Amino acid sequence: MRFDSLIIGGGLAGLVCGIRLAEAGLRCAIVSRGQSALHFSSGSLDLLAELPDGTPVDFPLKVLDTLKQQAPEHPYSLMGTDNVRRYATESEALLARCNIMLTGSYQQNHLRITPLGTQRATWLSPVEIPVAPLPWQRITVVGIAGFLDFQPELVAGSLAENNINVKTAELTLPALDTLRNNPSEFRAANIARVLDKPEQQLLLIDELKTLAQHTDALFLPACLGVDDSQSWQNISHQLPCPVCLLPTLPPSVLGMRLYHQLRRRFQQLNGIMMPGDAVVRTETHKQNISAIFTRNHAEVPLRANHYVLASGSFFSNGLEAKFSGIREPIFGLDIRAPALREEWCHEDFFSPQPYLQAGVAVDKYFQPTIGGQRIENLYAIGSVLAGFDPLQQGCGAGVSMTGALHVAQRILESQGAAHESA
Ligand SMILES: Cc1cc2nc3c(=O)[nH]c(=O)nc-3n(C[C@H](O)[C@H](O)[C@H](O)COP(=O)(O)OP(=O)(O)OC[C@H]3O[C@@H](n4cnc5c(N)ncnc54)[C@H](O)[C@@H]3O)c2cc1C
Structure with a gap:
């Protein structure tokens, strides 16, 4: 099988890169385990919500020079300020083309309300998520009877600290009884699959109408809208006050929806998705990747002009921590990581953990090396990269998306150059 580009990993980075390449007409496939x-x-x-030294960030693009001083190997520092600006703008446009409804802008962070009722700086949020400063005096936080992955009292406690009059309430929703009887099945995504059905929405609206009478806004757990925000819009239109959704413990409906919307766009552009398949072996010829082999395709090689590694961090097994060290398991790429094992973790659990900055070392074009030698047709993007801490710095999605577009641009330029010289 032959493609223009092959992407390993179908998370945020891989999908965004695939969409951009497919939009430009390249034949592109994503293998994702x-x-x-x-x-x-x-x-x-x-x-970017915080600099490495802990300084909070309101205007991400205005602090990139300071970031470069503090973290010269950060993917933004490698890419350069102009590129971060360019690809942050393009990311917003790409998400809009996927019909993903978001609030926010790269110009300035906003404060989203978290599942604990606290505030966290971020770039873009689903339109359903409430954003500070909250314009309401009276809020009712509504849980679902028996659903443990969202605790209205916790949210209410934090919101009340901001002089808001907060009440809690509970939906009974008998339609959920079958799920409710099996606690391991009573999760946000399964609840959403029930509540997304039009007949169930009517029952939900009935219960919410009673609660909506003496409040300025209703806050619900995000158990609606696995595919899009249509259910939320339907419900919002029929209630006398705004309805906001707060993320729950995983699985996260709002994150899953983002995945479905990106994947749909990629496939509409004739991108080929190979879900549930894993790259198990690769073949190299003269400093170029010549083929990859996957679990499902066994001995059938998948070949492309360009290969993009978007296999994620430790969480997705894109990186592995062994006694012998941290490694990238697919290509055996060169890694940047603390030299000594005892330096991987900080003894204070709540401090930034050094191992989170470990990952694949790349140059300014996001090209990695093996044994110090650059692989000409290989790129690495997203959380497999070294040099940043998505948790402390609040930059995970930005690194994934801007890096994906940076690499896509490089691939498109080299395809163009190849066509011209042909
Ligand atoms: C639990 C968690 C929550 C987060 N929440 C947020 C958030 O709310 N906002 C935010 O901005 N950032 C968040 N982040 C940071 C996050 O890492 C980035 O935002 C981004 O989603 C990472 O995308 P990625 O594509 O690089 O990697 P991933 O999303 O990890 O995707 C990697 C993919 O590669 C696949 N893969 C791995 N090995 C192989 C193989 N051999 N063959 C084929 N496929 C393979 C994996 O199965 C996976 O599907 C979170 C991170 C984690 C771990």
């Missing part, structure tokens, strides 16, 4: 970080994420996309 399993669920990605999106399935566990808040659904909000972070660009």
